[in-house]
Amino acid sequence: MILMKNIVREGHPALRKRAQEVPFPLAKEDRKLCDDLLEYVKNSQDIELSERYGLRPGIGLAAPQVDESKRIFALHIPETGKDPLSFVAINPKIISHSVEKTYLTSGEGCLSVDRDVEGYVPRYARITIKAYDTDGKEFKKRLKGLPAIAFQHELDHLNGIMFFDHIDKKSPFKDIPNAIPFDRD
Numbered sequence: 001m002i003l004m005k006n007i008v009r010e011g012h013p014a015l016r017k018r019a020q021e022v023p024f025p026l027a028k029e030d031r032k033l034c035d036d037l038l039e040y041v042k043n044s045q046d047i048e049l050s051e052r053y054g055l056r057p058g059i060g061l062a063a064p065q066v067d068e069s070k071r072i073f074a075l076h077i078p079e080t081g082k083d084p085l086s087f088v089a090i091n092p093k094i095i096s097h098s099v100e101k102t103y104l105t106s107g108e109g110c111l112s113v114d115r116d117v118e119g120y121v122p123r124y125a126r127i128t129i130k131a132y133d134t135d136g137k138e139f140k141k142r143l144k145g146l147p148a149i150a151f152q153h154e155l156d157h158l159n160g161i162m163f164f165d166h167i168d169k170k171s172p173f174k175d176i177p178n179a180i181p182f183d184r185d
């Protein structure tokens, strides 16, 4: 299983590379990687397991964060009154997006970043995405709110981009034109 010691931190070269497309049918080790990424985000949100194994609770994890430069990530996002939004995305793409933007008013963090970096991270408010599942089947989804923000954060990891790259260095809390702020509940 993936533990915090397996998650690479800021400064590691894997976080700054463009990750490689994944071929189908999935190799055994790629299927295992998919399972492990999704298992991490699920386990990390289980109070007992997160305490037992010292996992930082996360809603998304991308393959480059475990030093695997492949275009794969997992999301597991609790939704009030609904089942969690939970999936692995292989070779994901944004096929269309809103003009409207959004940002977490509390800013973003990252499982690979052990410090607070303040500031607004502009994201598209709504996206339509395409990706492949572990069976090599293509799927599409329309995402908004936290799922849209998290998807863009993870997709950035596959392109060597960190959330703080998007923060205005001189004025981290500068108004973002056309953006609807998103409060974490």
Ligand code: UDB
Pocket: 056, 057, 058, 059, 060, 061, 062, 065, 104, 108, 109, 110, 111, 112, 146, 149, 150, 153, 154, 157, 183, 184, 185
């Ligand atoms: C996270 N979690 O998992 F708005 F219920 C972050 C960490 C870095 C703080 C653990 C998070 O933002 N949780 C969250 C946010 C809400 C409401 C809520 C829970 N990641 C994943 C990561 O680092 N992947 O590479 C950070 C991103 C998730 C969305 C934006 C930042």
Ligand code: ZN
Pocket: 109, 110, 111, 112, 153, 157
């Ligand atoms: Zn991250």
